[in-house]
Amino acid sequence: MVKWVYKTKLNLDGSIQKNKARLVAKGYAQKPGIDYNETFAPVARLDTIRTIIALAAKNNWKLYQLDVKSAFSNGVLEEEVYIEQPDGFLVKGKEDKVYKLHKALYGLKQAPRAWYGEIDSYLVQCGFKRNTSEATLYVKCKGNSELVIVSIYIDDIVYTGMGVIQSDNCIFLHQRKYASTLLQTFGLQECKSVSIPLVPNDKLRKDDNSGVADEA
Secondary structure: OEEEEEEEEEOOOOOEEEEEEEEEEOHHHOOEOOOEOOOOOOOOOHHHHHHHHHHHHHHOOOOOOEEOOOHHHHOEEEEEEEEEOOOOOOOOOOOOOEEEEEEOOOOOOOHHHHHHHHHHHHHHHOOOEEOOOOOOEEEEEEOOOEEEEEEEEOOEEOOOOOEEEEOOOOEEEEOHHHHHHHHHHOOOOOOOOOOOOOOOOOOOOOOOOOOOOOOO
């Protein structure tokens, strides 16, 4: 029911940060009502993220992005879940024994919900109020001059997969890491960069005789 997953973690600029090994559960083998009940992943709406960025830009607030390390491993399980001993960590003479999980593993269907329960309890304990119409938005006020807004996107705070560059004039979001991953996937790391993804001096026409596009 578990396996090892190996991954190279990159920085926002595409450079290697570290090589990591993670023990994950085979969630596809879980059975509803036995191994898990409810599932839920906290995902902020795009409109919420846009509003937060607009407020930060208008009021000259600092905007931060936080990545919670091993977030799903911090979720406390409500159900009883047992896993086999992982490869490389078998207890000699007790190979037929299994482990009972107290906290979630990545891959478990209830892991996102368990994590959300933990971060929700922590933020409420710290004095944040959860928005009634947006379960991933939390606000904490102190008087009339201090305000903190937190938005959760699965296991990231504020925004996932985006780099944030903030100056006195603008807030810029980039996806350098994502673009670098795509180039590496298709073997285009050495390609030449261009300012626009079009052929230079190409004149666009309403009908270029290319035929109708295939919707499939």
